[in-house]
Amino acid sequence: MQKMLIIGLGLIGGSLGLALRLAGKNGDIPSFEITGYDRSAERLQKAAQMGAIDHASDALIAAVQDTHSVMLATPALAVPQILREIAPFLRAGTIVTDTASTKAAIMRWAEELLPANISFIGGHPMAGATGSLEAARADLFHHATYCLTPGTAANSQAIEKLHQIVQMLGATPLLIDAATHDRCVAAISHVPFLASVALVEMLTNDPQIELISKLASSGFRDTTRLAAGDPTMYHDISLTNREAILSWLDAYSEQLQALRQLLAAADEAGDARLKRFFEQARQQRQNIISAKTP
């Protein structure tokens, strides 16, 4: 039986465990023996209780020496330290992957810190969920696009194997280079997060905040949902994808200024340009959303 180690048992790590164990039971894949590692003893215990892992380990090195593949499911900035710690103890041929929302920095660290006999393949499930281990589910990755970014040392057999694992999660693998990934994800995830944070922050210390809260409805809730995301995760994302984010943030500010000018200049009785702008946005969003589900 193949052994797998999941490092970091939050929403993603827990869901990976649940999904792979379920697929193993269903006979979809040669079943894995899954060990979970987490710095928090509480999360370790919880993951075992939930059935997300077969074994809980609080000894990282021992667990690493005894596995065929490693999935890192930690915030991005925790990755280099873990790679540094585990690198000397990985078996030759081990597949190592991660789940962080940025890929260029991760790939640099993997190249720098892992020996050449390790197949590192960056990973990013576009599951779009927020929450902690409690919210983990076996079907979290169903119908999600799952980005895979093979490192230079990754052999084709390892890539093929991770490809299969991703399909068994119910997700669709997408091979993508790190720079393209980071640019695209900044546009549809990281900048929307910052946009949502700014919407909330502009209300801070407003004298009418109580009234504003009474009036806030599902529109506000949805538009700002990303602002409820894990601050550590987004802090790490922001720092590891800074250039792409800054560039899109400028494009975003320009769009807002264009809208501002259009509105300031609009005729009170009606302005066809403003309406056309809104119609275009509605159509554009529809195109993007519907391209997702063919």
Add this chain to the structure above:
Amino acid sequence: MQKMLIIGLGLIGGSLGLALRLAGKNGDIPSFEITGYDRSAERLQKAAQMGAIDHASDALIAAVQDTHSVMLATPALAVPQILREIAPFLRAGTIVTDTASTKAAIMRWAEELLPANISFIGGHPMAGATGSLEAARADLFHHATYCLTPGTAANSQAIEKLHQIVQMLGATPLLIDAATHDRCVAAISHVPFLASVALVEMLTNDPQIELISKLASSGFRDTTRLAAGDPTMYHDISLTNREAILSWLDAYSEQLQALRQLLAAADEAGDARLKRFFEQARQQRQNIISAKTP
């Protein structure tokens, strides 16, 4: 039996009809006899089929002459023309209300166009839904805050009556003046709409739009949901609440610039200020959302 006329049978008009007819059947209120008017014969017929109205009328003046109360459920800029048309034919003592998302312009038009023997009370259900008549539901207003802004000619009996009707919809009435309403709603609804439009528009003509669409997930979908709203409705909102929107739009741009500076200046290894900013936003959002449901 009290007669009511609903003008405009979209999502809101249709849902008002469904909710009031249901409440009448349940004996919650003295039942209304509801007539619906819409410019579109198709919508009229559909509303009747759905059971949203008792009678369909394509003769506005005749319908107005024969009613005790009028609910306008049209986009904001359609309101003055309708008030102008119906004003000479309203019975003395008729209650007139609207459902537009801005109140100051509406209140000005009502003062200007309606005779002093009409009780105009501006209304705005914070139901947060988007869609057309097809999406109308009797429970659309359940647990929603429903703003009421009495005009200077509105008598207390009329205000009390509309208050009761709002409660029968399952909503919570909130008496609020027009300027305060418009400022608060610009912050939690109109500017989030523009923020969402700009997020979509910045992707227009991007060479990687196909890839971006594949990667877009629920985060993008939620953050941009408002951009799918009715362009005519938002066009009218933008023009009738321009000053408040421009002011919040500037506050929003300032927040984005503050975030940009923080990110550009952050230490690659980690920046406590950035993380604190995200933590604050998460907490602030939680406070706003939870204040809604006591």
